[in-house]
Amino acid sequence: MTSNPNRRYRLGVLHGDGIGPEIVPSAVAILDAAFDAAGLDPVEWTELPLGAAAIETHGAHTPAATLEALAGLDAWLLGPHDSVSYPEPHRSQLNPSGTIRKHFQLYANIRPAKAFPGGNAVVEGTDLVIVRENTEGFYADRNTHAGTGEFMPTPDVAIAMGIITRAATERIARTAFELAQARGKKLTIVHKANVLKLTTGLFRTVCREVAADYPDVTVDDFHIDAMTMKLVRKADEFDVIVTENMFGDILSDLAGEIAGSLGIAPSVNSSDTHAMAQAAHGSAPDIAGRNVANPVAMILSSAMLLQWLAAKNDDPRLTDAARRVEDGVTATVTAGTRTRDLGGTASTTEFTDAVVAAIQAA
Structure with a gap:
């Protein structure tokens, strides 16, 4: 244009x-x-x-x-x-x-976390971006065409669906890789494929497949629980993080506080x-x-x-x-x-x- x-x-x-x-x-x-x-x-x-x-x-x-x-x-x-x-x-x-x-x-929900000099950061030098898939995953209010992904077969049983699709994952992965190319050329995939083998396992697999189109970007991946620990101590070592909806929501709040305050955490x-x-x-x-x-x-x-x-x-x-x-x-x-x-x-x-x-x- x-x-x-x-x-x-x-x-x-x-x-x-x-x-x-x-x-x-x-x-x-x-x-x-x-x-x-x-x-x-x-x-x-x-x-x-x-x-x-x-x-x-x-x-x-x-x-x-x-x-x-x-x-x-x-x-x-x-x-x-x-x-x-x-x-x-x-x-x-x-x-x-x-x-x-x-x-x-x-x-795409793009959520940077960047510390200001002298701005009360937990980890000085934090400058990362979390790329959160925004349409499916484990958030029941948006992962179905109509209604929500939660239902109760009886008053005492509540069930939630987590939905991961190849199309949505590939779309958000490309967004993340293109952002990584414009920044530090490093991307981290966050998942829980050791337990949620089919859903977040698919997310990790598709992101790894997309990585083949971006050979100049270094890629690693972590389980969500390990990632929370790494952010608290080593947030300054990460650049672009891509993950599914709920994990991205939680990680971005954590990253915002690590950078100084949730009050400085923007998103688009x-x-x-x-x-x-x-x-x-x-x-x-x-x-x-x-x-x-x-x-x-x-x-x-x-x-x-x-x-x-x-x-x-x-x-x-x-x-x-x-x-x-x-x-x-x-x-x-x-x-x-x-x-x-x-x-x-x-x-x-x-x-x-x-x-x-x-x-x-x-």
Whole structure:
């Protein structure tokens, strides 16, 4: 695709619940500053209803009108949701982020964990990316075409299906190998093939088969339990990690804390045609409305979204804008302006203002 220098990007804004209405506007303000600094036309933002507020106004946490509008936008920023607090029947339904991922088949969940200098990391030098298959595995809310992969033949017996397919595994493996080629040329497959021989065994086998197409990438593999121990002590030795859905969710939370805080853990959910920025952490209702939430994860998720858009649209200006966002966050944290989870005292808005100032001064 040829870059259009006059292209104006249309991005969706889904504030979500809890701290979402605080951290998503932070990301919006910082992207606006980065677009201006990179010489891009201003973003055309479209706010859409989602979450508890949408239940009150539209009778659904993810209204059909929201999904329809998202399809016509370039990409979206999604705030965290607090679905456990929704009234029934909404609480028992597929949650908002799961609804969007499933509707648009966002099969790749890319979750970096990178330590900031002096940023409270458990393992200094951590700089890895977890590539999580996002459509099947052992997560029952998304591994079947209709309904869920859990059922109860009697009130006292509950059964969950874990589903691994060759097609989905090959797709996520190629995503991971291409990312590894662009980084440190090292990839680790995480599985539990010693016990889940057929399911995660297939995942490991297919990833190994795909490796043949990427001879410049060094490949190893570990059982999920061994991997948790290795991350705690040697996270700085890993580059790209590819795994199934549930293992990826657990490992990425662990990796985020090892890098300094789950508050700095970004992620992007994507397919070949759609992408959504979504911080890896939850809605933190206990601190909502207090202006103390760390917006870094949401900000860096938005920078990842710009990188995805840059590749999709062959637009190096977006790569420049993403770099400005990342550099602004790094400069701010390194200079000592940090929220309390990183050992500082800055409020959400104070941190946001400092990043905007860093981008403008660069």
